[in-house]
Amino acid sequence: MIVILKKNPDQQQLDRLRSWLEERHIAIHPTVGVNQTIWGLVGDTSHLDINLIASLDIVDDVKRVQEPYKNANRKFHPADTVVKVGSTTVGGGSLTLIAGPCSVESEEQICTIAQQVKASGATMLRGGAFKPRTSPYSFQGLRNEGIRLLSIAKKVTGLPIVTEIMDASQLDCFDDVDVIQVGARNMQNFELLKVLGELRKPILLKRGLSATYEELLMSAEYIMAGGNENVILCERGVRTFETYTRNTMDVTAVPVLKQLSHLPVLVDPSHAAGKYKLVPPLAKAALAAGADGLIIEVHNDPEHALCDGPQSLRPEVFDKLAGDLRAIHELVHR
């Protein structure tokens, strides 16, 4: 940690800061410049409150020089983490394709889609049971019943299932779920993260709408600090000033997260764009940037003759896309 002192600081306050640091076994290496004095702090600074020091009258600025996350940090764990999910793996060079509908609606719906996406090469099945909805008047998902239907589709196809948890109290329903998803809006629901840290089941952690890379990694750290190292990171678009798409997919997150951390990184182009026509180019871009896989909404809708969901691909479009994705993945990893 580096402390930049103001010019002509009050000597008494300076002495107080010095003793306060020394009590905490922090050594001070001063650099005296023409306009400014800098203190380099040596020792375990991870427990120092940077804001506390920054607030002192004699201090101009404080800068941290070490990442505040450890378990998720590639510096301390150089090798890629590979997360096992049933007989498939996430990370380490394999291509993960998670596909399925936005919401689980019926046994027939979920089983049909599951079979279709499996045939196209999906490695896991996704489907919303507990649905976070902006409006209290919108359909909130089939909840427990949705998970029961996912389990049936899992039995039928053998695909591991991924679904979202919204509150720790729902955990009882998740016994048969293979990967528990934490949604963007819950990325900093720290009480939930702590509970998930006590499990050993894989957690798919989605980046919050305005979360920095460091904050996403700190949320992963919450889970890992509890002992659960099976964390899969997921970029799903951040909020910007552009309103043409629902969010702006941050493809740079892929190489950056893989550089800073050893955890696998997936991308969800469906939620990022909110428009199904943008899903294929964005999915290809994510893999070209080095993502370990994708989560894609696929919807088969024989009931409503009307239309697909706004961000969902039809199974035949997914089938073609999956082929393209395998080719790109191969090319990037050759």
Add this chain to the structure above:
Amino acid sequence: MIVILKKNPDQQQLDRLRSWLEERHIAIHPTVGVNQTIWGLVGDTSHLDINLIASLDIVDDVKRVQEPYKNANRKFHPADTVVKVGSTTVGGGSLTLIAGPCSVESEEQICTIAQQVKASGATMLRGGAFKPRTSPYSFQGLRNEGIRLLSIAKKVTGLPIVTEIMDASQLDCFDDVDVIQVGARNMQNFELLKVLGELRKPILLKRGLSATYEELLMSAEYIMAGGNENVILCERGVRTFETYTRNTMDVTAVPVLKQLSHLPVLVDPSHAAGKYKLVPPLAKAALAAGADGLIIEVHNDPEHALCDGPQSLRPEVFDKLAGDLRAIHELVHR
């Protein structure tokens, strides 16, 4: 709702959309332009999924013309909501000053501050017991014990107490709490909002770091849909590209929220700025813009000889500020 059709739409798909809408008792008023045909939809469109329609091949765009919130909407409730908290009120022309430390640390600390801020004119006491912290390695608050200490300070001073809940499972500890705060990171923790909607206790709902005005009001709607009409909105800074301050206080939120909704609006300048020197000018700005009050961190720290919290005022600074704030409030409401 308005549906903008593509030029030369497929007739069969058009007929399907028409029947689908008519099944839902929606009348269609077409406007045929040179380059585009627009359908005005008349009827109860609040249950139509705007994204679903937008995803159709024949549709160029869909625009909602009504706000999706009802209980929180000033159009349907023109008069200001006034929330009663103990013997004080929030909204309706009174000035609410909530003050107290970032974290409750000890009985002596919280009682001393409570007495000081009361003497300066604070109408409620705040203090963190359950603390949402970005890092799992940071102090997570005194939790239950913190609330017990707040209760003591309440008994001593008579000030109603405000503190944050992080998970519905903590609710048992909140019996003696007068106003339950929902933090910015939990603004879209919908399961928590539903539980709070079943109470009749005032809820202080903080705006999320990248939440729109409409999303904040939809989260208020979640609570109100459950029957709890005692919702107090709170602006606490949004995330922008500027890094000099922790967040950017959006003072425009004050007149806009008061125009769109009948709920009271408070502002938290301490968390928005993250630098205590900015608190006085921002607090004054918030009141000048018409806010119903403020939440301000005040810290009295005889133990650590070192320093105040980075965003906390000393009691004597708060005392002076409170005087200025009363003058501005009077001037705005004269």
Add this chain to the structure above:
Amino acid sequence: MIVILKKNPDQQQLDRLRSWLEERHIAIHPTVGVNQTIWGLVGDTSHLDINLIASLDIVDDVKRVQEPYKNANRKFHPADTVVKVGSTTVGGGSLTLIAGPCSVESEEQICTIAQQVKASGATMLRGGAFKPRTSPYSFQGLRNEGIRLLSIAKKVTGLPIVTEIMDASQLDCFDDVDVIQVGARNMQNFELLKVLGELRKPILLKRGLSATYEELLMSAEYIMAGGNENVILCERGVRTFETYTRNTMDVTAVPVLKQLSHLPVLVDPSHAAGKYKLVPPLAKAALAAGADGLIIEVHNDPEHALCDGPQSLRPEVFDKLAGDLRAIHELVHR
């Protein structure tokens, strides 16, 4: 255009708006709903000031249903524009690779790099002569002399040259320049755009740091309205809250701009990321998303023994990357 009226509007104001519109040969198609009346406006609404109407007391909101750009709009020009630059072309399925140093420094430097990037497959040479710098104390480029050196490199290699203009008064120096670049900070320098519209030379128009897709296309429209149809769009990163990278490359801009407009779309991953290690994954992502090509900084630095520029690749890294890029481009266009 759609006008959403307030409930119970003042009849006199309503009549005034009606006559004002009728004077402008706009027909009104009303849709009367339960809570709101909507007017669909039919006629040439492109000259109506949307903000003017929105400001009326009787109006709740106004929504445009047509894009405000015409020349740049794919709706009116379905076929891809292909821009000819010397013997090469931009758009229409070819792969454009523009490479070269951040700044032109000397004849030897620019000629060496030009030969190297040509050997690796670059189709044009870039190099900064007039340099927009945030600080008045930073090196402002070799200016006229820089363009003279670029011309020499052009003669030596046959590569067309691309360089940035900062002010219309510099135009005299650009006679030998093949593509004139408008930088992100000048995207809305409308006086400059007007002057460039009078030329017939290709213009490479970079997206502003916080410009929407529509604003970028409106700036293209400025140039095209003057008669210059040779506009090449360029995504170079937008400003977000993330500070790890200089800007956030918006890969979604690629498919969206190609859908909305017939103009070619390039991407500049070097400036977006600001870190050369991120350039290869981002360059691949851009092509996978369908970009017509890339602008990449390549720096050969035998003079300063020290280092490359922060966002520049070494020629040997560019050489390897160019091969990967050709493979991705082929795969996307197969």
Add this chain to the structure above:
Amino acid sequence: MIVILKKNPDQQQLDRLRSWLEERHIAIHPTVGVNQTIWGLVGDTSHLDINLIASLDIVDDVKRVQEPYKNANRKFHPADTVVKVGSTTVGGGSLTLIAGPCSVESEEQICTIAQQVKASGATMLRGGAFKPRTSPYSFQGLRNEGIRLLSIAKKVTGLPIVTEIMDASQLDCFDDVDVIQVGARNMQNFELLKVLGELRKPILLKRGLSATYEELLMSAEYIMAGGNENVILCERGVRTFETYTRNTMDVTAVPVLKQLSHLPVLVDPSHAAGKYKLVPPLAKAALAAGADGLIIEVHNDPEHALCDGPQSLRPEVFDKLAGDLRAIHELVHR
């Protein structure tokens, strides 16, 4: 400047960096920590390219500890700058009220408004002659003729006039203009800033839509580096994800800019909000936060019976507001 080295850096590269710095007369003060070595650089680091050093393989990060602006920096000029404009002044405790229409339309219009706003207490007259418009099809202002009409209004009322320049080539028309405005879109039009730096006339510099505080001050520095110290800063809203208002007025800019710099700070609430009903609360908030004054659009429109501009106040509303503003200003400065 602080250089944070990677763990186990290559010794040869380290030596090269050391000699490179020493050649530039920079002394190195190392701080050796457990996981990292930090170099504090002492000497004139203002000419070192921070990005260049950051790009080295052996470097983890580089942090600047000094602001890159000097002339605009309060550290080197503690006293407030007071800019003289005719017989009035900007800064130093006086209240500046600049009012007038968005665009100059006719002699009658501008003279009538000028007299009205003068009667209400405005200290300067504003009016757009050269208009930056997003669309090439929108009215581009009366240009030279507009400035001629402003001059007439100046003669009639004695009010100094403020109007925007869009290109250095227009400077000839600005002889009678008292304050030259640089619009948000031109804040980083460095060629224009350089030309304005050669004048001694006051420059009103508006903050760009996504400019940081530091970037605004660096643009002021461009003007001041040329010798023109009469720079007035102006906050006019930044771009965020919120679409209800045109931009988001950043009221925090006021106390921060006044702390970092000695230059006067004005606020333009009309352009920030884009909705005239929001102008009064935002104007009051800006003054309460310590702004030296405001620029407000006032529109008197007897010709178009229809309506005011969307962001313009009527003279009678401005008159009432001006009274409130004087009261707030007095209260803040008492």
